[in-house]
Amino acid sequence: MLCKRIIPCLDIKDGRTVKGTNFVNLRDAGDPVELGALYAQQGADELVFLDITATVEKRKTLRELVNRIAHHINIPFTVGGGISSVDDVSALLQNGADKISVNTAAFKNPQLIQELSKEFGSQCVVLAIDTRKEEDGEWYVYLNGGRTKTEARCFDWAKQAVDLGAGEILLTSMNHDGTKQGFALDITRQLATQLPVPVIASGGGGTMEHFVDVFEQSQADAALAASIFHFKEIAIPDLKGYLQGKNIDIRPV
Amino acid sequence: MDLVIIKYNAGNIQSVLYALERIGVNAVVTDDVEQIQRAGKVIFPGVGEASSAMRYLKEHKLDTVIKNLQQPVLGICLGMQLMCAYSEENDTTCLGIFDEHVKKFTPKTGDLKVPQIGWNNIFNLKTKLFSDLPENSYCYFVHGYYAALGEHTIATADYVQPYSCALHKDNFYGVQFHPEKSAKAGELILKNFLSL
Numbered sequence: 229m230l231c232k233r234i235i236p237c238l239d240i241k242d243g244r245t246v247k248g249t250n251f252v253n254l255r256d257a258g259d260p261v262e263l264g265a266l267y268a269q270q271g272a273d274e275l276v277f278l279d280i281t282a283t284v285e286k287r288k289t290l291r292e293l294v295n296r297i298a299h300h301i302n303i304p305f306t307v308g309g310g311i312s313s314v315d316d317v318s319a320l321l322q323n324g325a326d327k328i329s330v331n332t333a334a335f336k337n338p339q340l341i342q343e344l345s346k347e348f349g350s351q352c353v354v355l356a357i358d359t360r361k362e363e364d365g366e367w368y369v370y371l372n373g374g375r376t377k378t379e380a381r382c383f384d385w386a387k388q389a390v391d392l393g394a395g396e397i398l399l400t401s402m403n404h405d406g407t408k409q410g411f412a413l414d415i416t417r418q419l420a421t422q423l424p425v426p427v428i429a430s431g432g433g434g435t436m437e438h439f440v441d442v443f444e445q446s447q448a449d450a451a452l453a454a455s456i457f458h459f460k461e462i463a464i465p466d467l468k469g470y471l472q473g474k475n476i477d478i479r480p481v
Numbered sequence: 482m483d484l485v486i487i488k489y490n491a492g493n494i495q496s497v498l499y500a501l502e503r504i505g506v507n508a509v510v511t512d513d514v515e516q517i518q519r520a521g522k523v524i525f526p527g528v529g530e531a532s533s534a535m536r537y538l539k540e541h542k543l544d545t546v547i548k549n550l551q552q553p554v555l556g557i558c559l560g561m562q563l564m565c566a567y568s569e570e571n572d573t574t575c576l577g578i579f580d581e582h583v584k585k586f587t588p589k590t591g592d593l594k595v596p597q598i599g600w601n602n603i604f605n606l607k608t609k610l611f612s613d614l615p616e617n618s619y620c621y622f623v624h625g626y627y628a629a630l631g632e633h634t635i636a637t638a639d640y641v642q643p644y645s646c647a648l649h650k651d652n653f654y655g656v657q658f659h660p661e662k663s664a665k666a667g668e669l670i671l672k673n674f675l676s677l
Contacts, residue, residue: 230593230640231600231619268664273600298499304621304662324495326662349529351596351623396598421591426598449594479600479619 229477232443233273233450234464235428236457238263239280240309243293246280247406247455257458261296267457268303270464271481275301276329276398276428276452278356279309280373291323298324306354306398312340314347321348329354329398332371335378335385338392345393354428355394357382359415360402367415374402383418390423397423398452400430406455408434410441417446428452436462436470443476484508484675485520487547490537491527491559493659500661504668506675514546522552522675526661527559528623531583532571534563548576553677554653561648561655562626570626579648579655581631586641596625597640603658607635608649610656612673618666620646620658628657 238245238260245257257263264275277297294307307320308329317328334340334355344353358370359382367382386397397419401412411432420427426449429442433453442448456462465481472478486497488510501508508524509516517523525547527534538544547554547564556564563575568583575583586595602617620638627644630637636647638657646657654674660667 229601230597230622233599298496299502302500302503302662302664302668304623304659321493322495324499326493326496351528351598351625395596424594426594447592449599 231273231477231479232448232471233428234271234439234467234478235274235276235450235452236263236267236272236464237276237278237430237452237454239278239454240293241279241281245458247458257455260293261300263458264297264305265300267464268301271468271479272303272464273479274303274450275305277305277307278329279307281309291319294320294325295323308354308356312337314343317344317348321352327352327354327396329356331356331358334389335369335371335380338388341389341392341394345395350393350395350425353394354396354398355386355389356398356400357386358400358402361412361415370402382415383422386419386423390425394425396426396428398428398430401432404432405430407432408456410434410438411446411448411451413441413446416442416448420447420449426450434461436467439467439471440474440476443471444474483516483520484522484524485517486510486524486526487517487543488512489527489534489541489543491529491534493528493558493661494526496659497524497526497557497661500667500671504672512541512543514542517543517546518550520552522677523550523554525554525556525560525564527557527563529559530570531559531562531568531573531575531626534559535573535575538563544576548578551652553674555674556653556655557661558624558657558659561657562628564648564653564655565628568626578653579628579631579633579650581628581633581645581648583626583628585626588641593641596623598623601638601640601646601658603636603638603646605634605637608654609677610647610649610654610670610673611636614666614669614673620660620663620666622646622658624657
């Protein structure tokens with residue numbers, strides 16, 4: 229059986245792992261290579277590294293860091309942040325990244341998704357969406373690390389991106405991110421059940437039960453979390469043992 | 482003894498190189514025919530699309546070179562699929578080392594997605610490639626096409642239906658999953674290949 233995936237996310241700023249609440253109040257959470265290697269050893273199924281300063285400050289993702297990660301880690305990893313061209317992606321893959329994630333640049337230029345999937349294959353193109361549920365009850369797409377609201381609906385954009393060749397969706401609910409109150413079950417379920425590609429749920433995972441909910445109720449293919457792992461609130465082996473106990477297909481540690 | 486990774490227009494070659502470095506083995510990445518032929522062992526990796534990869538191999542005369550190699554060869558992912566007879570991916574005639582055909586996953590229900598991405602268990606393990614690896618070990622897969630079960634199947638995985646996740650014939654081995662990304666299980670498989 230194909231397993232549900234547990235994915236620690238490392239937000240990178242100036243070469244360090246950071247974690248904040250609702251996209252602000254960043255705290256230092258350690259060296260990304262050390263942390264990544266530790267998570268791999270503990271049974272993480274994949275890793276995501278997001279250079280969260282890249283888009284805003286118009287920096288390119290740190291290729292050297294990616295190269296160092298690739299040399300130390302024996303599980304797949306995705307790199308995102310500030311990626312806006314085929315050349316950016318080519319350089320990251322050359323340095324050992326398995327997948328890349330695009331967000332703001334892809335929204336501004338959807339053709340980018342098509343170019344990337346044609347050049348490198350859909351399997352390495354992850355579309356990251358930051359979304360917030362507004363008072364009207366609709367989920368809207370946000371850009372630039374959650375700073376810029378758009379009028380686009382989350383599902384519509386995800387659907388368009390998949391049609392263009394995105395191979396996976398990394399869905400972050402801004403309402404839930406950093407709150408530890410559970411994942412956004414409704415929008416995750418809509419995407420996971422109505423799109424033909426895997427959906428990674430992100431934002432809000434605070435207890436082991438939250439992971440059960442997002443896999444069982446939302447049918448997410450993977451769940452991503454950061455602070456609960458970085459600050460050792462939940463250990464990956466414990467989480468995986470718990471999920472197995474709930475009869476969820478998990479790769480044993 | 483030289484270990485060569487065949488360089489061509491399909492991705493993930495660096496990942497294989499780094500994985501070998503992690504287990505203490507240096508490899509040479511090359512498309513030089515003589516160097517490939519002289520190598521002690523050859524790895525034929527690949528992530529990408531079958532028809533463009535085959536076109537590239539033919540243009541560089543690597544198709545004939547690969548088919549005629551006598552030393553142990555390990556195809557990975559697309560590399561394994563290209564070693565089969567035929568792929569439905571853009572109606573591609575492949576190298577024909579293995580008789581098996583490569584088909585697209587066509588799930589009957591909506592709950593299985595294509596491509597398969599993630600960790601799946603592998604079973605019915607045969608040959609020294611899987612020495613000391615427990616049945617139902619987990620490996621990392623990313624693929625939308627699969628090789629059917631056949632006489633050369635040496636490991637099975639189940640997605641939509643049971644299929645060949647590893648093939649073997651003479652000196653040729655192929656694995657559908659990515660040993661270079663499959664944590665300890667993958668490292669053991671790479672080590673086993675190196676000690677064939």
